Amino acid sequence: MATPMSEPFLIYGTKSLLGERDAWLTALADERQASAHTIAAYERDLRQFMIFLTGFHARPAELADFADLKPQDLRGFLASRRREGAGARTLGRGLSGVRAFLRYLERKGLASSAGAKAMRAPKMAKSLPRPLSAPDAVAVTEEADAMASLPWIGARDIAVLTLLYGCGLRISEALSLPGDALLDPAARSVTIAGKGGKTRLVPLLPVVHEAVADYRRLCPYTLTKDAPLFRGAKGGPLRPQIVQRTMARLRGALGLPSSATPHALRHSFATHLLAAGGDLRTIQDLLGHASLSTTQGYTAVDTGRLLDVYDAAHPRARRRA
Incomplete structure (x- = not known):
């Protein structure tokens, strides 16, 4: 050739x-x-x-x-x-x-x-999700306002990061929420439009409601259903780069590794659910994964817990008295 x-x-x-x-x-x-x-x-x-x-x-x-x-x-x-x-x-x-x-x-x-x-794709090494520890993930969602120049921007950053960790959202999903989202404090779930236009129901924790309510109360812009919920400093749609920049500053302030990105909070959501006993099928639905094999990547992250469950549950793994 x-x-x-x-x-x-x-x-x-x-x-x-x-x-x-x-x-x-x-x-x-x-x-x-x-x-x-x-x-x-x-x-x-x-x-x-x-x-x-x-x-x-x-x-x-x-x-x-x-x-x-x-x-x-x-x-x-x-x-x-x-x-x-x-x-x-x-x-x-x-x-x-x-x-x-x-x-x-x-x-x-x-x-x-x-x-x-007939052409084979190049082999790729499988990369495991790199979640934050539970204390670090919580610290990120609680300390984001310390990086902000204005109180309402601090509240906004906390609300966005809380959605990523508390609901397992992709950053694009959080930033595409309309201005009238999460208005009802009694709502137990929210409908999320994910990849390919697929929708899913994601449960809402009280801490998510509180974070969004604090932001809504302090935000100087009118939040209507035909505009995004999260706004930039000048009132336009909040850009992903701003959230990534905030996370970079938090990494420095909290001493977190370079893998601590906004998307790592979504990994943390899945890994911590699995560690607490969540089943893969449910986590797949919550994350909006099209294939269970994608969700199974989190089992490699939490191998220790899975082995403990295996040893405790399998009849042949139990020790005789």
């Missing part, structure tokens, strides 16, 4: 190919309700592949190049990305994006995905 050109063309795809790409991305948003983050990742991965094809063929990539891709074409792409420093996870995601586009073209009779199906 020839070596691709080092400087690809500025125009990396023909009009017909770029049109099909745009139609595919639109279908992902409209029909599959993919998130903006997912669509942006797919667009980036496919663009990188089209730039590779452009360099390889010394002309803008075209639909005919996708008609019958061979495994060696994809191996060449992955090798070029690896030379640029991409890791196994990045390479696997890139291959997944190309495969998804090929399946779309195949349904329209414009390409075959056989070559991509």
